[in-house]
Amino acid sequence: MRDRIAAGLSDSAIADEFGVSRSTAHRLRSQMGKRRNEAAGHRVISTRLTDREIAGLDRLVASGAGKSRGAVLRKLVRHAGVLFEPRPDEGAFLAEADRHLSRLGGNLNQIAAALSASMRKIGRAEPSAEQVRAMHQAADEVAEIRRVLVAMLRHSQVRAESLEARLTRTGDVSEVGDA
Numbered sequence: 001m002r003d004r005i006a007a008g009l010s011d012s013a014i015a016d017e018f019g020v021s022r023s024t025a026h027r028l029r030s031q032m033g034k035r036r037n038e039a040a041g042h043r044v045i046s047t048r049l050t051d052r053e054i055a056g057l058d059r060l061v062a063s064g065a066g067k068s069r070g071a072v073l074r075k076l077v078r079h080a081g082v083l084f085e086p087r088p089d090e091g092a093f094l095a096e097a098d099r100h101l102s103r104l105g106g107n108l109n110q111i112a113a114a115l116s117a118s119m120r121k122i123g124r125a126e127p128s129a130e131q132v133r134a135m136h137q138a139a140d141e142v143a144e145i146r147r148v149l150v151a152m153l154r155h156s157q158v159r160a161e162s163l164e165a166r167l168t169r170t171g172d173v174s175e176v177g178d179a
Helices: 002-006 011-018 022-032 051-062 069-084 088-122 129-169
Strands: none
Touching: 002 011, 002 022, 011 022, 051 069, 088 129
């Protein structure tokens, strides 16, 4: 059926050939997305919302954020990625933080292994001054990375609040990336 859909056959022709209903062929076509020579491919998704979430969505529709629930949701989906995409400097920081935390984890594992060997050998863990210094330095570095991550999270929250304000105030999310 997928090959026939890709070849451009109609839902009726596919249904006749495979002995299924037209809606079955149409559903499969929807799941596959864009057809050949079709301007825009659409897929249907479904999700569950609480009464509170639906009420919030309806408030956005009533405020003019979109003509329907679907229109508002499509706007939100199109622009939501902008909210959580790190800026170039944040992306570089996250990549470096990931590498740095991996190195710290390796260093701490080596210290833990040495202390474990000390426990087996002499019955107590006696970290060297260098090991204690390395653990304190690692704690300081983790605290600094945490501080920057918290600032990045706050920035994302501000951008999300800006999107919400724009949606409820004007119904326009065209400048979300500038928030």
